[in-house]
Amino acid sequence: MERAEIESKMSELLVDELGLDADKITMDSRFEEDLEVDSLGVVELLMALEDNFGVQIPDEEAEQLSTVGQAVDLVAAKLNA
Amino acid sequence: MTSDVAIVTGASRGIGRAIAIELASRGIAVAVNYAANADKAGDVVAAIEASGGRALAIKADVSDAASVAEMFSVVGEAFGPVTVLVNNAGITDDGLILRMDEEQWDRVIQTNLTSVYLCTKQALRSMIRAKRGRIVNISSVSGVSGNAGQANYAASKAGIIGFTKSVAKEVGSRGITVNAVAPGFINTEMTDALGDAVTERAVGQITLGRLGRPEEVASVVGYLVSDGASYITGQAIVVDGGLAL
Numbered sequence: 001m002e003r004a005e006i007e008s009k010m011s012e013l014l015v016d017e018l019g020l021d022a023d024k025i026t027m028d029s030r031f032e033e034d035l036e037v038d039s040l041g042v043v044e045l046l047m048a049l050e051d052n053f054g055v056q057i058p059d060e061e062a063e064q065l066s067t068v069g070q071a072v073d074l075v076a077a078k079l080n081a
Numbered sequence: 082m083t084s085d086v087a088i089v090t091g092a093s094r095g096i097g098r099a100i101a102i103e104l105a106s107r108g109i110a111v112a113v114n115y116a117a118n119a120d121k122a123g124d125v126v127a128a129i130e131a132s133g134g135r136a137l138a139i140k141a142d143v144s145d146a147a148s149v150a151e152m153f154s155v156v157g158e159a160f161g162p163v164t165v166l167v168n169n170a171g172i173t174d175d176g177l178i179l180r181m182d183e184e185q186w187d188r189v190i191q192t193n194l195t196s197v198y199l200c201t202k203q204a205l206r207s208m209i210r211a212k213r214g215r216i217v218n219i220s221s222v223s224g225v226s227g228n229a230g231q232a233n234y235a236a237s238k239a240g241i242i243g244f245t246k247s248v249a250k251e252v253g254s255r256g257i258t259v260n261a262v263a264p265g266f267i268n269t270e271m272t273d274a275l276g277d278a279v280t281e282r283a284v285g286q287i288t289l290g291r292l293g294r295p296e297e298v299a300s301v302v303g304y305l306v307s308d309g310a311s312y313i314t315g316q317a318i319v320v321d322g323g324l325a326l
Binding site for chain 1: 255
């Protein structure tokens with residue numbers, strides 16, 4: 001999957017699953033500080049990523065995520081592994 | 082709440098049966114879970130359908146993750162995403178602690194407490210997505226006050242209360258409520274097994290002077306899943322006729 005495709009799918013999930021405003025989402029947006037996603041919201045996003053991209057994201061890796069771009073990197077790395 | 086879908090675990094008899102019937106009477110489509118007694122579960126479904134309600138019987142071992150996942154998938158296909166979960170399934174295997182073997186301990190904890198974890202985890206996936214949901218966990222006064230000969234059962238039922246409060250805090254922001262109901266001595270096969278002497282002694286300690294009926298627990302569960310209880314979460318409501326006063 002192309003990175004651009006992952007980015008657009010990621011934005012779509014953030015809007016659909018977490019109810020975020022599409023205009024506010026950039027690759028540099030931080031989940032907690034910029035997008036006001038709480039810890040349960042991050043878990044919701046992880047479940048959505050696992051369901052939609054067919055990847056497994058262990059808790060240790062999930063804990064490292066703080067920006068949208070990092071989540072895209074992680075999914076890209078998993079898909080191309 | 083006409084679009085609600087409920088799973089009631091251990092609903093073929095006793096308190097679970099009464100809860101399934103109560104929820105169905107409130108317009109909720111009810112999955113009647115059972116472990117072994119297909120005939121009795123079928124009777125509950127028939128009783129609900131005879132009153133114009135919607136129900137199905139679903140066999141599942143609620144202490145097994147794969148079995149729980151399968152149950153939610155079947156119920157989801159039939160009725161839609163689960164928005165109400167009543168964790169009622171429970172067993173006793175009594176004995177004084179000095180004579181209680183690990184198998185007795187494990188079986189009761191698995192069936193009564195691990196099942197609550199497994200079903201709740203599964204249910205929350207769809208509830209969080211729907212931003213609505215009601216979970217009611219059936220505890221026991223044994224878990225509140227303790228009971229000689231029931232260390233395993235009381236531990237599982239007290240565990241349910243701690244679990245209830247923790248999960249209530251985790252999902253409160255999504256409009257989901259999680260409560261526990263702790264029945265006292267209710268007239269079921271489980272209390273029949275205690276024998277007349279134990280029952281008589283228990284009745285002597287009950288303020289209302291009698292055992293409770295399953296319907297008297299079910300009506301509280303019905304209330305907790307209703308719109309009227311929208312501001313109640315993380316509570317353990319004792320329904321014991323004044324036993325613990």
